[in-house]
Amino acid sequence: MHAKCYSCAVSVVVLTLLSACANNKGPVREWREPETTKWEEADTTPPTALPLDADLIEFDVQRRGQTAFFVDSAHIEIGSDGVTRLPLVSRSSRGAAVVTYEGFRCETSENRLYAIASEGQWSIPRTNPWRTVALNSFDPKSVLMHDFLCKDASPRAPDEIIQKLRYPKPDWQ
Structure with a gap:
């Protein structure tokens, strides 16, 4: 007898809830795909001058060894497309240097050589396609992107990038 009463009570509660949902006269909207804006890359030209030693800020990479890595602080810019563009310098202990102008897209964790x-x-x-920058403490581009640029x-x-490059926080903080 109790099972029948319990079953009736549950049925009444369920019917009450269903009728409350049916009486909701709120607006009914048709489901649509979310609108996404297509990303367009801004036109890019390298700086007119090569980096000066006075403008270079070194950043630390774990695999460092015989190579030092620098950012040209005078030519860091954020484009209208959200890409951080800057000159990078890699210098061996013997003085040989490689200077590149590169873009970093934080939204997708990608890098491009310009x-x-x-x-x-x-x-x-x-050719200069966008390439994924994996999280890797031995890769200078990964360290730069994940620790300083993004x-x-x-x-x-x-100015925040320059501050972080000049005064990096130690790992233990």
């Missing part, structure tokens, strides 16, 4: 300095001038590579999926402002 130009390489050769004989005092920038030259554009034949805050989550957003680019940091140039």
Whole structure:
């Protein structure tokens, strides 16, 4: 007898809830795919001048060994497309240097080479696709992107980047 009463009570509660949902006269909207805006990359040209030693800020990479890595603090810019563009310098202990102009897209964790300095001038590579930058403490581009240029999926402002490069927090903090 109790099972029948319990079953009736549950039925009454369920019917009450269903009728309350049916009486909701709120607006009914048709489901649509979320609108996404297509990302477009801004036109890019390298700086007119090559980096000066006075503007270079070194950043530490665990695999460092015989190579030092620098950012040209005078030419850090955030484009209208959200890409952080800057010259990078890799210098061996013997003085040989490689200077590149690169872009970093925080939203997708990608990097792109725009130009390489050769004989005092920038030259554009034949192919320069966007490449994924994995999280890797031994890769200079990964360290630069994840530790200095990006805050989550957003680019940091140039002055904040320079501050972080000049005064990095130790690992234990």
